Amino acid sequence: MQNLTLKFNPKEHASGPARGETNRSPVRTSPSYxxxxxxxxxxxxxxxxxxxxxxxxxxxxxxxxxxxxxxxxxxxxxxxxxxxxxxxxxxxxxxxxxxxxxxxxxxxxxxxxQMPPQEFVTVQQSSSYFQKFDKDNSGSIDAREFKELYNDLAKHNLTTKSVTATLREIDSSKDGKISFNEYIAWLLQGKGAAK
The missing domain is CATH 1.10.238.10 (EF-hand)
Known part of the structure; x- marks a missing residue:
């Protein structure tokens, strides 16, 4: 077993580590700004x-x-x-x-x-599912690609809305495309689920 030595430098902890250095404090912090x-x-x-x-x-x-x-x-x-x-x-x-x-x-x-295990599995499966329809690997699905995704979502009873209404619901940025993050947010809100 390897011994771990932690060195404490009061100057480092008073002002924080310099750019490129690491703060090796074993204390978990989550400063709120x-x-x-x-x-x-x-x-x-x-x-x-x-x-x-x-x-x-x-x-x-x-x-x-x-x-x-x-x-x-x-x-x-x-x-x-x-x-x-x-x-x-x-x-x-x-x-x-x-x-x-x-x-x-x-x-x-x-x-x-730190997602709960089931949510993590959902995101992982959804990533593969999303990539299947992101033909140009742009990280987003345009209107043409969305028609294929919509047909698959409807086929699996994940949406009952029209293609336009579903696109509008998922596209929270209203840019006419669905980013991976918009798709995941829609799924995690319980509005759909990846198969």
Whole structure:
């Protein structure tokens, strides 16, 4: 068995680790920065910048895993994949600042990442199901692709509404496309279920 030595540096804990360093504190923390004041916004921006290690303006999969781990929440590969699909609203494979801020300002941000086992299985199955209809692998289903999805949903009695009404119900952003996240949200709200 390997011995683990934790070193405590009071200066590091007083101001937080420098960019690119890790805070190895064994204490699980979930700081709350919800609020609309300038201080909360600058703290949120600082947290985003700290974990946007490559300075790309977005947090990559690797950077997000590090953020969660540094704050005491280790994500397995499968959890990381599913969580990124839920947080990455535009489906570009990274977490933008606007996507990050929505998640970070939620006091239950880490609870969002820890789904009950059945919900996790639903998301996993739904991902495969969704990809079957996302012919161009864009992370969203356009109106043409949606007709095929709709026919399958209707065939399995998952919707009784018209194609237009179902599209309108699932497309919460009203951009005429259904993102993976919109589809998952619809399923998790109990309005449909993947087969």
């Amino acid at each position: 919800s609020g609309n004041n300038a201080s909360a916004n600058s703290t949120t921006q600082a947290m985003f910048n700290k974990y946007d290690i490559d300075g790309s303006g977005a947090i990559s999969t690797k950077e997000f895993r590090k953020l969660c781990y540094d704050l005491g929440y280790y994500l397995s590969d499968l959890e990381l994949e599913m969580d990124l699909k839920l947080l990455d609203a535009n489906g570009d494979g990274e977490i933008s600042y606007s996507e990050f801020i929505k998640w970070w300002k939620n006091d239950k941000r880490f609870e969002m990442l």
